[in-house]
Amino acid sequence: MFCVECGREGQIFRDGTCLSCYLKTHTFTKGPKIIELPNCPHCGSFKYKNTWLSEHFGDILRKLIKNNFQISKELENVDINSECREVKDGMSCKIYISGLIDSEKINEEHEILVRLERTVCDICSKRFGGYHEAIVQIRADHRKLTNNELKNIGTSIECLIEDLQAKGNRALFITDIAEEHGGLDFYISEKGAGLVIAKKIQEQYGGEIKQSSKNIGMKDGKQIYRMTYLIRLPSYEKGIFLKYNNSFYQIISFHGNKVKMIDLSKWNETTVDVKSIQKASTLGKEDLIKEMILISQKEDEVQVMDQKNYEIKVIRKPKPISFDSKTIKIVKLEDRLFLIPVV
Numbered sequence: 082m083f084c085v086e087c088g089r090e091g092q093i094f095r096d097g098t099c100l101s102c103y104l105k106t107h108t109f110t111k112g113p114k115i116i117e118l119p120n121c122p123h124c125g126s127f128k129y130k131n132t133w134l135s136e137h138f139g140d141i142l143r144k145l146i147k148n149n150f151q152i153s154k155e156l157e158n159v160d161i162n163s164e165c166r167e168v169k170d171g172m173s174c175k176i177y178i179s180g181l182i183d184s185e186k187i188n189e190e191h192e193i194l195v196r197l198e199r200t201v202c203d204i205c206s207k208r209f210g211g212y213h214e215a216i217v218q219i220r221a222d223h224r225k226l227t228n229n230e231l232k233n234i235g236t237s238i239e240c241l242i243e244d245l246q247a248k249g250n251r252a253l254f255i256t257d258i259a260e261e262h263g264g265l266d267f268y269i270s271e272k273g274a275g276l277v278i279a280k281k282i283q284e285q286y287g288g289e290i291k292q293s294s295k296n297i298g299m300k301d302g303k304q305i306y307r308m309t310y311l312i313r314l315p316s317y318e319k320g321i322f323l324k325y326n327n328s329f330y331q332i333i334s335f336h337g338n339k340v341k342m343i344d345l346s347k348w349n350e351t352t353v354d355v356k357s358i359q360k361a362s363t364l365g366k367e368d369l370i371k372e373m374i375l376i377s378q379k380e381d382e383v384q385v386m387d388q389k390n391y392e393i394k395v396i397r398k399p400k401p402i403s404f405d406s407k408t409i410k411i412v413k414l415e416d417r418l419f420l421i422p423v424v
Contacts, residue, residue, distance in 0.1 A: 100185055110178045110189045112150035118171070118195050121202035126251065133202045135251045138172065139163065142195065146176060156180035156187060171197040204252055204270075213256040213268040215275025215308045219282060222316040225263030230286075230318065237285065238267055238278055245274060272308045279310035287335025287355055288314040315340065315355045322369060322414055325361040329414050331421075345412070345419040348399040364414050370421055372408045383420070385409055396420055 083090050084099040094100040118141070119128035126135045129144055146161050158181050165174040176191040201209070219226065219234055226234070235258065245253050256268040269275040279290050291313070294306040315335060317323065323330045323342070330342040333350065341352045373385040376393065380401050386393050396411060396418045410421035 094183070094185065104187070108189060109153035109156045109180070109182065109187055110150055110191070112146065112176075112191055112193065114192070115194045115196055116145055116149055118145065118197055119200050119202075120197040121205055122199045123205040124202060124251075126202050126204075128200075128202065133204065133251070135249075138165070142172075142174065145195070146178075150176075150178070150191075152178065152180075153182075155182050157182070165195075168194070171195045204254065207270065208254050208256060211256055211268075213270055213307070214272045215269045215310060217267040217269060217275050217278050217282075218261075218264065218309060218311045219267075219314065220262065220264040220311065221314040221318075222288070224316055226265070226314070227318060230314075231260070231265060234265060234282060234286070237282065241278055241281055242269075242274070245277075250274070272306075275308055275310050279312050282312050283337055285335070286312075286314050286319075287337060287340060288312050289338065316359065317355075317361075317363065318366075320367040322364040322366070322412065323358065323361045324364055324415070325358055329364070329417070329419060330361075331412075343422055345414070345422075346399060348422050369412050369414070370410050371412070372410050375404055375407060375409050378404055383409060385411065394418055 082093045084093065084097070084102055087099065087102050089099060092099065094103045096103065120126075121133070124135065126133045127138070127141045128134075129141055130148070134141065142163055142165070143161050146163075152159060160179045162177040162179075163174050164177075165172045167173075172195040174193050174195060176193060177188065178191070179186065179188045181187065217238070221230075239255070242253060242255055250271075252270060253274050254270045256270060257266075258268070259266045267278070269278065276292075282288075283290055289312070291311045293309045293311075295309070296304055297307050298305050317332055317340070319332055319334060321332050323332065325342075329345045330351075331345060333341045333343055335341070335355070338355050339352050340355050340358065341350060343350050371387075373387055373394070376384040376386050378384065378398075380398070382395055382397050383404065384393060384395050399420060399422075402423070404423075412419050412421060
């Protein structure tokens with residue numbers, strides 16, 4: 082058959098015309114030339130239908146096209162693609178919309194300007210206003226937190242917040258971090274997240290959690306409470322050396338109210354309640370560990386030499402193992418020498 086418009090012989094699409102001629106006078110998609118899109122300059126989130134979303138611009142653009150463009154119901158298997166470049170007022174985009182009509186592939190192109198309106202989002206407004214629903218307080222029993230503990234705990238909490246944010250919780254943030262009374266205070270935007278953080282720190286460092294609440298006002302006819310989660314870490318820290326029940330131990334780790342230690346005489350691990358070792362004698366920290374040169378070894382002992390004064394010492398092996406390194410780590414506790422367990 083012949084097209085009534087161009088006269089070419091071939092398949093007729095509609096109204097006696099071929100597909101090419103039909104598309105000259107008909108379109109299946111229509112949309113505005115300019116779309117306004119609120120964008121937070123601080124966190125980069127976009128406001129779509131009164132909701133702030135932390136999504137990639139391309140994903141937001143697809144939603145804007147579907148919401149602002151008229152796409153014919155005749156068009157099946159619709160696919161939307163775009164190419165954008167940054168301009169002074171926002172993003173200049175070419176929009177490609179394709180689909181099928183009567184098994185024929187239809188492609189239409191539009192040029193639009195997505196005008197970015199710089200405005201602070203709801204979450205950043207709260208953060209800048211010092212908003213917080215919970216305070217997570219980290220303290221140690223009868224001591225100050227060490228610099229290493231301060232650093233590691235801070236890193237752990239910040240990583241946990243980032244993980245929760247990555248799972249879609251954009252309302253979660255740390256308002257402030259303060260060093261108080263030899264410990265740390267974290268001001269958290271959500272009560273639930275504050276409890277999660279407190280339990281995580283307890284799991285890693287041991288200790289007890291105490292909760293308290295404070296009435297801070299009313300909202301929508303309901304009382305609003307701010308929670309404080311106090312984690313009291315044990316008086317002993319990881320790596321410390323102890324004398325407990327006439328045996329010598331090094332603390333390996335904490336889990337809740339349990340402490341895992343290793344017997345330096347036998348290299349056997351044991352787990353006890355934190356309270357049960359409160360009266361144990363503290364002998365020192367990991368700075369007591371020295372590295373000595375391995376001279377020789379037998380099944381039940383090693384001969385080592387001090388690298389400073391060249392003094393030779395013989396130390397009993399806790400277990401019949403063989404050392405293949407040139408140096409060995411040892412610790413001296415109450416005039417007794419112990420080999421540090423090989424990790």
